[in-house]
Amino acid sequence: MSDQHFDTLVLGSGPAGEGAAMKLAKGGQRVAMIERHREVGGGCTHWGTIPSKALRHNVRRLMEYNSSPLFREAGEPRHLSFPTMLRHARQVIEQQVGLRSRFYLRNDVPVRQGEARFLDAHTLELTGPDGRASRLSAEHFLIATGSRPYRPADVDFDHDRIRDSDQILELDHTPRSVIIYGAGVIGSEYASIFRGLGVKVDLINTRDRMLAFLDDEISDAISYHLREHGVLIRHREEYESIQADDAGVTLALKSGKRLRGDLLLWANGRTGNTDGMGLEALDIMPNSRGQIEVNEDFQTAQPHIYAVGDVIGYPSLASAAYDQGRYAATHMLEGDCDYRLAHDVPTGIYTIPEISSVGRTERELTDERVPYEVGHAFFKDLARAQISGQTVGMLKILFHAETLELLGIHCFGDQAAEIVHIGQAIMAQPAPGNTLRYFMNTTFNYPTMAEGYRVAALNGYNRVS
Structure with missing residues (x-):
């Protein structure tokens, strides 16, 4: 068992680990990346963000084609299978893996494949795919091992008709009906994807409303449009049992309902990838969901061991994870960080239509007793939306009724995740540049x-002028 020493060992090559490794390498450190899987990119590239968004994009294009009067003149509606859509998504994954592999090569960061376990506070044992073990030591460590779908013990995920959000990417057919248990971000996105392929969808929500962290008006809008597309949403439901057989799967709910479908997709919760790493012996105690507690500089109970990304929980976004990795790396290099990560992190949800928001919601502002007003722009009234045929949705601005300061930007509809960044940029400006007046006095294409x-x-200003 050989020993190798590095300045920093990064565990996990998703966005968080990649951001840290690149920053450290460019800062002159000797860095190595530890990755348990054969290819770099982490869950974001292989099972999460990239494949699901590539799937969603292709399904949306198919829906647009089939609903367009113009294309109806060219022929009948088209139908494509889930495996066909997956095949095109994998092309994007391959491009991403190639790109990210070159990052490590170009910056002289070796990638070591295997399972890592701490032997002591400065030493790892790495067990490779061939079973051979080696020792690696470092001054600093960064844990960016991500998360995986939460799996309750009484659900048989080995059965072909029960899938979690990782396993669904191995589906080799298009089911006639899908029961999705969990109406969070992942469940809502896959409800859109399957319904866009013409699959009957039952979406089971364990809470009172969908995506309750969103502004209420946006939450209501996505519920309405999923239903309009044919998704049956059931709120305030919990499973009693899930039984699969050769012909389908039966979901028994505590309310007494029994649902039958070809397939069940479990999309209810995530678990941090921390088991088997020997963290407890270092007084780093993951919680019941495998998540690690960190301070404001992303340090664990061991100050030289940092943790970032999904493994620390909220906000569990690839975009935020990358920035957390770079921040932690700066702290390692300089012992401090002269900037703070932006408090307002935008949320992007790739349902059909998509959703994005930044800042506070109406409910939060009301609870805080902030005098605010609302400005709306409905997409059906915008010429560009009329040209593209994407007229569902709206842009909503929340602002202070007296100072006109921007307090929240909420967008629902085509390109929402792109549109929101304009509002985000202006919100982040110091006063008085962060007000409604910027949009009133700026010429847009x-x-x-x-x-x-x-x-x-202008719609909002008319309410207060």
């Missing part, structure tokens, strides 16, 4: 979706 900011700003 016409016709564009961005023009919605001017429309919404």
Whole structure:
């Protein structure tokens, strides 16, 4: 068993680990990346963000084609299978893996494949795919091992008709009906994907409303449009049992309902990948969901061991994870960090239509007794949306009724995750540049979706002027 010493060992090559490794390497450190899987990219690239968003994009294009009167003149509606869509998503995955592999090669960061376990506070044992073990030591460690779908013990995930959000990417057919248990971000996105392929979808929500962290108006909008597309949503339900056989799967709910489908997709919760790493012996105690507690600089109970990304829980976004990795790396290099990560992290949810928001919601502002007003721009009124045929949705601006300071940006509809960044940039400006007046006094290209900011700003200003 050989020993090798590095300045920093990074565990996990997803966005968080990659961001840290690149920052450390460019800062002159000798860094190695530890990855348990054969290819770099982490869950984001292989099982989460990239495949699901690539799937969603292709399904949306198919829906757009089939619903367009123009294309109906060219022929009948088309139908594509789930495996066909997956095959095209895998092409994106391959491109991402190739790109990210070159990052490590170009920056002289060796990638070591295997399972890592701490032997002591500065030493890892790495067991490779061939079963051979080696020892690696370092001054600092960064844990960015991500998360995996939560699996309750009484659900048989070995049965072919029960899948979690990782296993669904191995599906080799298009089911006639799908029961999705969990109406969070992942469940809602896959409800859109399957319904777009013409699959009957039952979406089971364990809570009172869908995506309750969103602004209520946006939450209501996505519920309405999923139902309009044919998704049956059932709120305040919990499973009693899940039984699968050769012909299908039966979900028994505590309310007494019994649902039958070809397939059940479990999309209810995530678990941090911390088991078997020997963290407890270092007084780093993951919680019941495998998540690690860190301070504001992403340090664990051992100050030289950092943790970032999904393994520390909220917000569990690839975008935030990358920035957390870079922040932690800066702290390692300099002992401090002269900047703080932005408090307002945008949320992107790739349902059909998609959702994105940044800042506070109406409910939060009401609870805080902040005098606010609302400006709307409905996509059906925007020329660009009329041209593209994507007229469902709206841009919503929340602002202080007296100072006009921007307090929240909420967008629902086509390109929402792109549109929100304009509002995010202005919100982040120091006063008085962060007010509604910016959008009222700025000339936007016409016709564009961005023009919605001017429309919404004028709509809101008319309420207070």
